[in-house]
Amino acid sequence: MADKATIIMQSGYYDRLYSALVVGTGALSMGMDVSIYFTFWGLDRLKKGRLEKGPLSRMNMLGLGKWMVKRKMKKANVRSLKDLMDDYIELGGKVLACDMTMDIMGVKREDLDRDLIGDYCAVGTYIKEARESDITLFL
């Protein structure tokens, strides 16, 4: 059985989602299985057209706004969030939407971008995977 990484993506911040996907694609390309569980503000990023819409976790720090960061990323030839997500899914990474968050936030399945989501699940699924994982992170 392959090594596993299991990430809870609770925050909706641009840079945190970026790191989740960098770690995710990195782990996949090194032969690991990876699942990312989207909860609360993270789940909001899975709504149609909202993937890239998260703010930075620290505005204006380093004197950089989000626009500036994205421009620098482009110039530095760094992949966009959308490209990273496509890579992640193509490499076999699982995107899981948290049922409970959908209940709490009143999010319906038709609000979400079905092209991104692998499955819907509750906490039991997470625990089952996480306890067998070599890397467990909460973002």
Added chain:
Amino acid sequence: MADKATIIMQSGYYDRLYSALVVGTGALSMGMDVSIYFTFWGLDRLKKGRLEKGPLSRMNMLGLGKWMVKRKMKKANVRSLKDLMDDYIELGGKVLACDMTMDIMGVKREDLDRDLIGDYCAVGTYIKEARESDITLFL
């Protein structure tokens, strides 16, 4: 020896504590041992009468204030933070208060809700548990 999950609860945000307790009760009900170490703003939630007082980690996102989230949770028949904490403790989950935070923040034992706290401890206790844990998270 049972599988273990060990969580550091540093943030005081309502939704993050909610997730800690959902993961915690989920893991307990699947036969795992669970410890949550409350530090900094997380510890603040253990003061008398303050469990439910944390703000959301992202105000106004999704157009929802905390009041709205709580109302939606009630309507969706989702458990309150207080109920989740009670379940967590009843299922055998450990609540640990960080000594060092108490020193730094000038928090005294009589400030805390003794009904919640299982023990007081320092970093050595955390490391000892975490290195044997299958799931380690920092919230």
Added chain:
Amino acid sequence: MADKATIIMQSGYYDRLYSALVVGTGALSMGMDVSIYFTFWGLDRLKKGRLEKGPLSRMNMLGLGKWMVKRKMKKANVRSLKDLMDDYIELGGKVLACDMTMDIMGVKREDLDRDLIGDYCAVGTYIKEARESDITLFL
């Protein structure tokens, strides 16, 4: 081979870096190997003269500003961030700077405090270490 702890330090907040170093030195003193990967706002703390400059993750909470927290820490005889970092490095803790963040943020090696940094690296290094780690955290 010694047990390992591997931490991603993405946030630049004073109290989160504090906890990373407390966990790090604690784990080192109990015989573990520890690596901290500094990304995004965490990396900003490795710039010359910026180690102690991070804001608290929750201003004014508990009625305490950062100045107040630092004063309380001094009074409580708690170690400063600088002292903790020195201990961490002296005990053999590794400080790793994320290449990709440096590209994205336009940070140059000469901007960073070379006395702190053990090495520069990309995500592959992180995955390799993290999958062998007993404790994995994302701050």
